[in-house]
Amino acid sequence: MLGLLINGKEAQEMEYILKRELEELLLDLSDSRIDDRVKKAMEEKYKLIFGLYRRFAHPNDCVRYIKPLKKRVHK
Incomplete structure (x- = not known):
């Protein structure tokens, strides 16, 4: 387990970057x-980013x- 100490502005920027990556994925x-x-x-990659x-x-x-x-196709 690793820890990360960031301030509020950095957390907002990280959230923004992750949201954009999720939207693209x-x-x-x-x-x-x-x-x-x-x-x-x-x-x-989606699982990791999410x-x-x-x-x-x-x-x-x-x-x-x-x-x-995913929608399943019934046969």
Whole structure:
């Protein structure tokens, strides 16, 4: 376990950066042109970034960046 001591302004900047990265990842994950192998790597990155974001943001703000569930096709 590592610790990090930052001031309020730095926390706001970190939250902003993480939000922008999450928005970009969610947009790219919904793009059907991207290969499934690439999306798998992006999903791992999403989990890591979202975990960091949850440490900085209010829980109500985190809801916006929760990845939607995949729709299953019934055969």
